[in-house]
Amino acid sequence: MRVIKTEITLLHNSRLSIIDRNEDAFNPAFHFHPELELVLIKEGHGRRIIGNRIDPFEKGDMVFIGSNLPHIWLNDDTSNGHRARSVVVHFRKEIFSDEFYDLKESRELARFFELATRGIQVTGSTRDKISRKLDILVRQRGFRRIMLLLEILHILSTSADCRCITDDIYTPNNKENKEETTDRLSEIYKYVQHNFHKDISLKDISGVAGLTPQSFCRWFKKCTNKNFFDYLNEVRIFTACEMLIGSTASVAGIAYHCGYNTISNFNKLFKEFTGLTPGEFRKKSTSGQIARS
Numbered sequence: 180m181r182v183i184k185t186e187i188t189l190l191h192n193s194r195l196s197i198i199d200r201n202e203d204a205f206n207p208a209f210h211f212h213p214e215l216e217l218v219l220i221k222e223g224h225g226r227r228i229i230g231n232r233i234d235p236f237e238k239g240d241m242v243f244i245g246s247n248l249p250h251i252w253l254n255d256d257t258s259n260g261h262r263a264r265s266v267v268v269h270f271r272k273e274i275f276s277d278e279f280y281d282l283k284e285s286r287e288l289a290r291f292f293e294l295a296t297r298g299i300q301v302t303g304s305t306r307d308k309i310s311r312k313l314d315i316l317v318r319q320r321g322f323r324r325i326m327l328l329l330e331i332l333h334i335l336s337t338s339a340d341c342r343c344i345t346d347d348i349y350t351p352n353n354k355e356n357k358e359e360t361t362d363r364l365s366e367i368y369k370y371v372q373h374n375f376h377k378d379i380s381l382k383d384i385s386g387v388a389g390l391t392p393q394s395f396c397r398w399f400k401k402c403t404n405k406n407f408f409d410y411l412n413e414v415r416i417f418t419a420c421e422m423l424i425g426s427t428a429s430v431a432g433i434a435y436h437c438g439y440n441t442i443s444n445f446n447k448l449f450k451e452f453t454g455l456t457p458g459e460f461r462k463k464s465t466s467g468q469i470a471r472s
Contacts, residue, residue: 195324196269199317205252205263209365214269215295216244217331218252219313222264225255226372226414228364229298230345233403233410235417241306242344243335245295246272253368255418266313270328291336298344305340363388364402375414376438381407415439416452423461430457 196214205223224237229250236252244250254263272292280289291299301309309331316327335341370387371379384407385395399407415437422433434445434457449457 194271194274195328196267197317197324198267198269200263200265200267202263204254205265209249209251209362211247211249212269213246214271215246215292216250217268217309217313218242218244219266219310220252220264221266222262223252223254225253226368227252228368232298232344233364233368234344235413239306239310241301241309243295243299243301243341245292245298248296248298248345250298251365253372255372255421266317268313268316268328274325287336288332291332291341294341294343299335299341300344301335301338301341303340305334305338308334363398367399367407371411371414375411375418376436378438378440379411411438412448413452416449419445419449419457420453420460423457424464430461433457 205225209228218241220236220238220240222238224235226233227236227240227242227250229242229244230248252263252265254261275285279285312327312331312334316324316331319327366387367384370384381392381395385392388395388398390398396406399405399410403410419433419437422428422436423430426433428436430445431442434442437445439445439448446456449455449460453460455463
């Protein structure tokens, strides 16, 4: 799979595009574009890859993506009526002039756009505030859209609820290495999603990446700040949590479905990740103490 370059605002004949999406699934193609992008997930869950990071997403996830940073959202499940709903804002930095960014009052925004080349996750009260404003923004027309966009950007650029997603070592300057990294992460993600219930060896997964086992371990750790088998267990335990909440399958059956051959190993890892045993987790979810995503 190759990273696809697109130009979003040209498709909409405007330097500003605001879309309220309600689809069967998120766009399954890795892509990057010159536009900056603000995304709010309103329904759906799965994994997103931004730059060199693989992270889970769910309802309420909000990120701001800088120019030419590869990204993709991949659903874990689109059956049983699950939808992919989001509000997505695209705009070009050039929507405002160079003189605008030279203003003293705009320095924080210019700095925010620089940080956005690494992707930014928005959390806390800032996310809640921006979410409400996005609901208003999709209904606005004309210059009011620009005014509300500026208000949103001001809140983001002055908030402490924003953190960079990719590491300092990830930069958009080396396009060839960037695309190669993203392609490999894509193939690894897809392989794990289709095979997590099986026994995946280091030889298997390093072959998917086209690397030797030793090189793969170093590369994956550098890209994601975790070793591959920690990531594999995250996927398995996340799936187990969904099954414990949404099905009546036995704990042993869920453990086997998620790739664990022994119930003791499953119980141990599940408690390490969640702080609860599978039985305790199911009981709390049934009583409403654990919210469904």
